[in-house]
Amino acid sequence: MKRHLLIAAAVIAAGLGIGAAAWSQSPYDVRALAALSDKELMKLPAKKLFSSFTTPASTMKSRPIGFYSKGCQAGAVALPVDGPAWQVIRLSRNRNWGQPQLVDLIERLAVEAKANDGWNGLLVGDMSMPRGGPMPSGHASHQVGLDADIWFKQMPDHRMTAKERENIKPEVLAPTRHSVDKALWSEAHARLLKRAASYPEVERIFVNPPIKAALCKWATGDRSWLAKVRPYYNHNYHFHIRIACPAGSTKCKPQPPVAMEDGTGCGKDLAYWMGNAPWKRIEHPPPEKKPTKPVKPPAPLTLASFPAECRAVVTAE
Structure with a gap:
């Protein structure tokens, strides 16, 4: 009997692509x-594994597991693709999933910004995949259901077709590393970002450096919300909202709170980003020099690199 079980496991493993074909x-x-042993399951490449799911681990209680850039999510819920003040774009990606707290926040921001800030409605880009984890392209974070990308382009007055949502063109608000496009930048953008940063559950908002500089110039009165708006490259046509680990989420690894020397991040911290020195690219850094010989790509991260609780997420119904 034991021999038959081993043969069955080997057949399943082969069908899943474990081994040489695992990186397809x-x-x-x-x-x-669920039929795989822990040992075989842990060998699976995480990007391929998590991107294979089209549905969430709905039998599990909603909770983020791990860190924003290395984790997964249980009990995710989908942001409806259409709402009174938002539309989800690029539906083919199936990345409109998150923890209930994130979905609630996006819906609230959309409705309040439309009512108060001159914003016609949100275009919502990537959130997380149904069970979180690393995406096959586009992001290092967005893994635990607490991150979302909101485009700087306003929602159109009509409900877009699936094709329109797939092919929509962004508005690049910061075409250079030093300035915003004055023809596009408006006070409505500033009010939207201020509102988002003012919610207590929001921990960080990432924008390209010149957008942060424009906010620093615009803001008056209580400027403490500016500390949450962090300058970071690759955010020139959208802003990235990150919320804190929800209360009681014991398996969620928090990020250190933002602590700016000047209370706003408009001083020395911003000066680095607005200077002329090359930015230190933490994600996807360019090679220091062109290799003389072909470089073998590193082996992909496997499930073994992720929190142990993610095993239950990938085997849940």
Whole structure:
């Protein structure tokens, strides 16, 4: 009997692509995952594994697991693709999933910004995949259901078709590293960002450096909300909202609170980003010099690199 079980496990493993074929982009048959041993499951490349799921681990209680850039999510819920003040774009990605607290916040921001800030409605880009984890492209974070990208382009007056949502063109608010596009930048952008940063559950908002500089110039009165708005490259056509670990989420690893020397981040911290020295690229850094010989790409991260609780997430119904 034991020999037959071992043979069955080997057949399932082969069908899942464990081994030489494990790095192909075709999704796994997720129905077979529960039959794998822990040892075999932990060998699976995480990007391919998590991107194979089209549904959440809905039998599990909602909770983020791990850190924003290395984790997963249980009990995710989907942001409806259409709302009174928002539309989700690029639906083919299936990345409109998050923890209930994130979904509630996006819906609240959309409605309040439309009512008060001259913003016609939000275009919501990537949140997380149904079970979180690393995406096959585009992001280092967005893994635990607490991150979302909101475009700087206003929602159109009509409900877009799936094709329109897929092919929509962004408005690049900061075309250079030193300035915003004055033809596009408006006070409505500033009011939207201030509102988002003012919510207590929001921990950080990432924008390109010149957008932060424009906010520093615009803001009056209580400027403490500016500390949450962090300058960071690759955020010139959207802003990235990150909320804190929800209360009681014991498996969620928090990020250190923002602590700016001047209370706003408009001083020395921003000066670095607005200077002429090359930015230190933490994510996807360019090679220091062109290699003389072909460089073997590193092996992808496997499930073993992630919190142990993520095993239950990938085997849940």
